[in-house]
Amino acid sequence: MTVSMSVTEPHVELKGVVRRFDGPPAVHAVGPIDLTLARGEFVSVVGPSGCGKSTLLDMLCGVARPTSGSVRFEGSDLNGEVPPGIGVVFQEDSSMPWLSVRQNVEFGLRTSGLPSAEIKERVEHAVSFMGLAQFIDHFPAQLSGGMRQRVCIARTLVLRPRLILLDEPFGALDQQTRLLMGDELLRLWRETGATILLITHALDEAAMLSDRVGVMSARPGRFIDFVETGWPRDRDSRVVSDPNFGALTARLWSSLREESLKTMGRAS
Amino acid sequence: MSTSAVNEPTYKQAAPARARPVDALILLALMLLLWQAVGVWTSGIAVAPPLPTLAYLVNLLQTSLFWDNAAATLEAFLIAFAISAVAGLALGLIFGTRPFASDVAEPILSGFYTIPKVTLYPVVLLVFGLGISAKIAFGVMHGLVPVVLFTLGAVRSLPPVLVRTARVLRLSRRQTMLWVLLPACLPDIVGGLRISFSLSLLGVLIGEMFSSQRGLGFLLVSGIAQHNVLLSTSVITMIVIVAIVANMAMLHLSRRLTHRSK
Numbered sequence: 057m058t059v060s061m062s063v064t065e066p067h068v069e070l071k072g073v074v075r076r077f078d079g080p081p082a083v084h085a086v087g088p089i090d091l092t093l094a095r096g097e098f099v100s101v102v103g104p105s106g107c108g109k110s111t112l113l114d115m116l117c118g119v120a121r122p123t124s125g126s127v128r129f130e131g132s133d134l135n136g137e138v139p140p141g142i143g144v145v146f147q148e149d150s151s152m153p154w155l156s157v158r159q160n161v162e163f164g165l166r167t168s169g170l171p172s173a174e175i176k177e178r179v180e181h182a183v184s185f186m187g188l189a190q191f192i193d194h195f196p197a198q199l200s201g202g203m204r205q206r207v208c209i210a211r212t213l214v215l216r217p218r219l220i221l222l223d224e225p226f227g228a229l230d231q232q233t234r235l236l237m238g239d240e241l242l243r244l245w246r247e248t249g250a251t252i253l254l255i256t257h258a259l260d261e262a263a264m265l266s267d268r269v270g271v272m273s274a275r276p277g278r279f280i281d282f283v284e285t286g287w288p289r290d291r292d293s294r295v296v297s298d299p300n301f302g303a304l305t306a307r308l309w310s311s312l313r314e315e316s317l318k319t320m321g322r323a324s
Numbered sequence: 325m326s327t328s329a330v331n332e333p334t335y336k337q338a339a340p341a342r343a344r345p346v347d348a349l350i351l352l353a354l355m356l357l358l359w360q361a362v363g364v365w366t367s368g369i370a371v372a373p374p375l376p377t378l379a380y381l382v383n384l385l386q387t388s389l390f391w392d393n394a395a396a397t398l399e400a401f402l403i404a405f406a407i408s409a410v411a412g413l414a415l416g417l418i419f420g421t422r423p424f425a426s427d428v429a430e431p432i433l434s435g436f437y438t439i440p441k442v443t444l445y446p447v448v449l450l451v452f453g454l455g456i457s458a459k460i461a462f463g464v465m466h467g468l469v470p471v472v473l474f475t476l477g478a479v480r481s482l483p484p485v486l487v488r489t490a491r492v493l494r495l496s497r498r499q500t501m502l503w504v505l506l507p508a509c510l511p512d513i514v515g516g517l518r519i520s521f522s523l524s525l526l527g528v529l530i531g532e533m534f535s536s537q538r539g540l541g542f543l544l545v546s547g548i549a550q551h552n553v554l555l556s557t558s559v560i561t562m563i564v565i566v567a568i569v570a571n572m573a574m575l576h577l578s579r580r581l582t583h584r585s586k
Contacts, residue, residue, distance in 0.1 A: 117492055119488065119492065138491060138492050138494050140494070142492070143492075144488075144489075144492040146485050146488065146489070148483065148485040149485070150485045150486060150488070150489045152486065152504070152507070152508070153508075154507045154508065154581075155507075163493070163503075164493060166493075166495075166499075166503065167493070167495065215493075
C-alpha cells in the first residue's frame, strides 16, 4: 500500500493481454485486451458466452498468466501468483460444506496470522454486514443458495480486499434475489471503497450496478464497447425504473447482439 | 462403486427417528428366530440353536483359548486394516489428483476388486509363508482397494471451485490438501474405510481358516473339524456381533459427516 497512490495511477492495468490455449485444438481465447480500472471504480464486463470472460478474470487475479501482455495491480506485475489485496467470488457455490458459516468466513483468514480477537471481530462484522448474523452457527446445507453466496462474499470481505473480482456471482440465483444481492453489492462497494470488477451475462445487472460496462466480442474476446452509466455513487436497484436504464440496456444489447449471434452460429 | 450410492440412503433413513429401536428389535427377533429354525432344521449338526450357544459362549469367554485366538485375529486384523487405510488413502490421493494416473489405475483396481481373491491365497502363502504375515497380506488384499477407489472417487468429484478458492486464498499445496481436499472427501473416505473394515476382517479370517494355528478363523475351523458345533457357532456369533457393532459405529460416523456436509 506504500506504492504511490496518486489519483491518476490506475488500480489495475491490462496492456495487450492475450491468452491462447495450446491445442489440440489450439484456442485463441482472449485478446488483445487493454483495460484500466481506476481505484474505487465499479466496472462490469458483459459478453457472449464462451468469449473468455472467466479467462480474463483468471488473469486478473493472477491464477492464470497471459500468453502475452501484462497485468499490473497496484503498480506491480502479476506473475501467475495471486497477490494479497484481491478477493474473488465465483459463480458456483464455493462455501465449504463441512464448516459452519463462522468457520467458512474465518477460512479466509487462516493464513493471515492475525490475532484471534481481530479475526473474531472481522468475521463477525463481515457476517452481520452480509445479514447472516443469526445464521453464524448454521452449516451451508441449511442455507439457501443466495445465503451461501453471501457467505462466500463475507469470506472475501474479511480479507479487506482492495480489488474484488466477481465471476457471475448471482448467476445461479433467482431474479428477485439477484436484484437484492445487487443492492448488497453496491452497499459493500460504497462502504469498503474497493475497486470492483463484475463479470456477468445479465445486461440489466451490468447496467444497474456499474459505473462503466465493457462489452466483449465473441471469441477471441476483446472489448468492442465501453458504456458509461452515469449513475450516482449512492444508487440502488431502483435505478431500473430510471428512464435512462432502458436506453442503457438497449445500447448494451445492440453492441452485444451481433457478437452473440456469431457465437450461436458457431455453435449450431 | 459409485460414491453416491453410499451417500444416498442416508437421506431416506434419516426420517422417522422413533421407529428405529423398534425396527432393530424386530430385526433382532427375526434373526434369532431364523437361527433357531436353522438349528432345529439341521438338528444341531451344522448350527447350534441360540440359547445353548449363548450359554456355551459365556463359558468360552472365560477361557484363555478364546482370548488367545481373538488376540491373534485382532492383531492381524488391526495391522491389515491400518495398512489398507493408510496406503489406500495415500494411493487414492495420489491417483485422484493426477487424472492420467487415475484413468490408468481405476480399471486395474476395479478389475482386481472383482477377482475372487481366495484363488490367489496359495500364492500369498508361498510368498509370505505360514503365520501372521500371510494373514495380514490377505487382509490388505481385500481391504486396500475399496479405500483407494473411494478416496480416488471423492478427490475426482471434488468441486473444482473449491480448489480455485484455495488458490485465490493463497493457500499452499499442503494447506489445500489438509484444509480443502481432505475434509471435502472425508465422508466418502469414511465410507471406503467402513467397507475396508469388513473386507480386511474377512481376509484375515479366511487366511486363518486355511492355514493357521491361531486366530478365530482357526478356532472356527477346528470347531467344525472336531464336530464341536457349539464352539463353531459361538465363534461365528462373536464375529458377527463384533462386525455389526463396528459397522454400525462407522455408519454412524459417516452419516454424521455426511449430514453436516450435504
